[in-house]
Amino acid sequence: MLSLTPDWPWVTVVLLGAFHGINPAMGWLFAVGLGLQEGRRSAVLAALVPLGLGHAVSVGAVILALDAARLAVAPGVLRIVAAAALIGFGLFRLIRPWAHPRWVGMQVGFRDLTLWSFLMSSAHGAGLMLAPVVLGLPSHHGEVHRGSFAGGLALLGLHTLAMFAVMGLVAVVVYQVLGLGLLRRAWVNLDLLWAVALLLAGVATLWMG
Amino acid sequence: MVSSAPTILPDPTFYPSPSQAVKAPPETLAYVVTVDPTRTRPDALVVVDLDSKSDSYGETVGRVDMLHPGDELHHFGWNACSSALCPANPHPHMERRYLIVPGLRSSRIYIIDTKPDPAKPKIVKVIEPEEVARKSGYTRPHTIHCGPEGIYVTALGSADGTGPGGVFLMDHTTFDIIGPWEKDRGPQYLAYDAWWHLTQDIMLTSEWGTPDLVENGLVPEALMAKKYGRQMHVWDLRRRKHLQALPVGEDDQMVLELRPAHDPRKSYGFVGVVISLKDLSASVWLWNRTNGSWGIQKVIEIPAEPADPELLPPALKPFKAVPPLVSDIDLSVDDRFLYVACWGTGELRQYDVTDPFKPRQTGSVHLGGIVRRTAHSKSGPLNGGPQMVEVSRDGRRVYFTNSLYVPWDEQFYPEGLKGWMVKLNAKPEGGMAPDPDFFLEFSGERPHQVRLQGGDASSDSYCFP
Numbered sequence: 001m002l003s004l005t006p007d008w009p010w011v012t013v014v015l016l017g018a019f020h021g022i023n024p025a026m027g028w029l030f031a032v033g034l035g036l037q038e039g040r041r042s043a044v045l046a047a048l049v050p051l052g053l054g055h056a057v058s059v060g061a062v063i064l065a066l067d068a069a070r071l072a073v074a075p076g077v078l079r080i081v082a083a084a085a086l087i088g089f090g091l092f093r094l095i096r097p098w099a100h101p102r103w104v105g106m107q108v109g110f111r112d113l114t115l116w117s118f119l120m121s122s123a124h125g126a127g128l129m130l131a132p133v134v135l136g137l138p139s140h141h142g143e144v145h146r147g148s149f150a151g152g153l154a155l156l157g158l159h160t161l162a163m164f165a166v167m168g169l170v171a172v173v174v175y176q177v178l179g180l181g182l183l184r185r186a187w188v189n190l191d192l193l194w195a196v197a198l199l200l201a202g203v204a205t206l207w208m209g
Numbered sequence: 210m211v212s213s214a215p216t217i218l219p220d221p222t223f224y225p226s227p228s229q230a231v232k233a234p235p236e237t238l239a240y241v242v243t244v245d246p247t248r249t250r251p252d253a254l255v256v257v258d259l260d261s262k263s264d265s266y267g268e269t270v271g272r273v274d275m276l277h278p279g280d281e282l283h284h285f286g287w288n289a290c291s292s293a294l295c296p297a298n299p300h301p302h303m304e305r306r307y308l309i310v311p312g313l314r315s316s317r318i319y320i321i322d323t324k325p326d327p328a329k330p331k332i333v334k335v336i337e338p339e340e341v342a343r344k345s346g347y348t349r350p351h352t353i354h355c356g357p358e359g360i361y362v363t364a365l366g367s368a369d370g371t372g373p374g375g376v377f378l379m380d381h382t383t384f385d386i387i388g389p390w391e392k393d394r395g396p397q398y399l400a401y402d403a404w405w406h407l408t409q410d411i412m413l414t415s416e417w418g419t420p421d422l423v424e425n426g427l428v429p430e431a432l433m434a435k436k437y438g439r440q441m442h443v444w445d446l447r448r449r450k451h452l453q454a455l456p457v458g459e460d461d462q463m464v465l466e467l468r469p470a471h472d473p474r475k476s477y478g479f480v481g482v483v484i485s486l487k488d489l490s491a492s493v494w495l496w497n498r499t500n501g502s503w504g505i506q507k508v509i510e511i512p513a514e515p516a517d518p519e520l521l522p523p524a525l526k527p528f529k530a531v532p533p534l535v536s537d538i539d540l541s542v543d544d545r546f547l548y549v550a551c552w553g554t555g556e557l558r559q560y561d562v563t564d565p566f567k568p569r570q571t572g573s574v575h576l577g578g579i580v581r582r583t584a585h586s587k588s589g590p591l592n593g594g595p596q597m598v599e600v601s602r603d604g605r606r607v608y609f610t611n612s613l614y615v616p617w618d619e620q621f622y623p624e625g626l627k628g629w630m631v632k633l634n635a636k637p638e639g640g641m642a643p644d645p646d647f648f649l650e651f652s653g654e655r656p657h658q659v660r661l662q663g664g665d666a667s668s669d670s671y672c673f674p
Contacts, residue, residue, distance in 0.1 A: 032296070033297075033673055037408050097302075098300065102298065102359070104357045104358050104410075105447035106409070180229075183294060183301075184219055187294075189217050189218070189302040
């Protein structure tokens with residue numbers, strides 16, 4: 001159903017990248033906070049790199065794990081495992097909406113910010129959300145897994161680029177133009193949407209078979 | 210689980226910055242704890258109408274009694290506040306809804322729900338003293354602050370009721386006690402208040418005394434032996450590690466309320482010191498950071514007032530003077546005005562602290578006092594004096610009550626302290642005067658801390674300037 005056109009994986013990862021990037025809890029708000037604390041835009045920009053990197057590592061780890069699993073596990077089994085993980089995680093986010101990483105500290109350097117972003121992305125299941133796309137890449141019984149690995153890398157690159165672009169754009173526009181007053185009116189609770197996205201991804205993964 | 214479901218938008222009372230919080234609408238209700246000094250009836254949380262257009266303006270419109278007598282309710286705080294918007298740990302879709310109300314004497318903690326009807330709060334959870342001691346490692350819970358990891362609670366005593374006092378954490382959704390906060394307490398032993406410079410990863414704590422030094426009243430021998438708190442502490446908030454002790458003057462004792470600047474870019478704040486053995490004066494000290502190291506200096510000194518010994522309680526007769534006894538201070542959200550409560554002399558002072566190193570007095574209101582007994586326009590002579598002070602977010606209204614802590618009330622106002630609460634109107638450029646229409650008298654009960662609906666000058670921390 002999902003593989004109606006050959007473009008769908010690329011469109012999907014770009015849209016998911018934008019979805020991850022626009023979430024204040026994924027990084028742009030932290031970048032704005034650091035910029036305001038230091039009173040300079042360069043601090044906003046400097047924070048974006050480790051924030052993007054942490055996200056890429058978190059998502060990349062899931063893509064790599066899925067790719068590796070495809071070599072060893074039958075596609076049907078893998079699909080069911082991935083779907084179960086997605087649905088389980090989505091349900092967890094629905095049932096325990098308050099669960100969030102208890103990170104304390106805003107005196108953060110490059111390494112801290114990368115780690116923070118990695119933790120936030122992982123805790124939100126950002127990489128997992130890409131599972132149906134990764135598993136939907138052409139790879140039949142491991143014979144073209146080299147191609148699939150390259151495909152996975154391309155997905156990761158595209159996703160991170162989209163996430164980085166949206167996160168950076170929002171951070172700079174909020175810092176420079178809009179100000180943080182909009183948080184009070186526009187910070188919609190994305191957690192519910194996020195949980196639904198995980199559940200949908202789980203269903204999509206099953207469906208692909 | 211006690212907490213309500215997540216909201217779609219952040220609680221409207223959360224503000225990213227102090228400059229936005231000062232534009233908040235005026236508060237219409239106050240929550241005030243009252244103590245039964247006889248310890249025969251339960252203490253209560255009362256709701257006071259602050260809406261000047263209302264028929265019940267300045268009156269009690271709601272009340273919830275605790276479940277046991279003798280808790281000695283004292284300070285309390287919200288489950289969540291503006292710090293929920295902080296970017297490192299955002300959780301903004303919760304409500305400022307539950308009040309965490311500890312009994313300072315009993316070590317019992319009540320969780321009180323202020324919704325759906327804010328004038329009819331209800332107790333929804335009680336954590337018994339044994340559980341507090343077992344899980345937190347502490348007793349005599351005091352200050353409550355909503356912070357990044359959950360709710361931070363200071364406590365005067367250790368689990369066995371001696372020392373050290375310290376800080377413990379509560380989960381801000383289940384209200385379960387997580388455990389002691391400190392990983393390395395260094396030389397810290399006494400506890401009282403705690404607050405922070407949130408974006409700078411700095412925690413601050415202050416010192417009153419262990420339970421044996423406070424629960425039966427001020428112990429004169431301990432005071433002469435300088436056993437009460439004489440320093441404040443700077444901590445690494447992230448690593449939970451003691452960094453520096455900041456001692457006040459050689460003769461100063463009881464380092465109480467900590468009021469850091471609300472602007473997260475500033476690295477200073479004020480702390481009140483109750484008494485100096487040298488001359489019974491009280492003082493306010495400024496802590497600040499220069500070149501990475503923290504320092505402290507006296508910026509305000511308030512002298513004792515000479516008095517006829519005939520008019521003094523037994524403990525003070527030999528000194529022939531009334532000590533100011535600065536028990537609470539409060540800093541306006543815009544960091545411009547500092548309010549200093551002199552519980553002994555019966556005066557509330559207002560200082561312009563635009564230059565924090567050089568406070569300039571801009572206002573004074575007398576009410577009560579050990580000797581003065583200054584009356585309100587709606588009352589006869591008053592006893593007690595300005596004690597817990599709360600300032601509205603816009604800085605235009607100041608509320609205070611007159612009771613300190615029952616055993617200490619008895620020493621300084623031995624005739625029996627009569628509880629009251631007043632409101633002052635503050636001018637934007639400085640200066641203040643009592644609202645002639647607001648005088649709330651309590652019958653038999655003594656009011657302590659005031660919390661304003663939606664937040665106030667001592668409830669919220671901000672991560673953005």
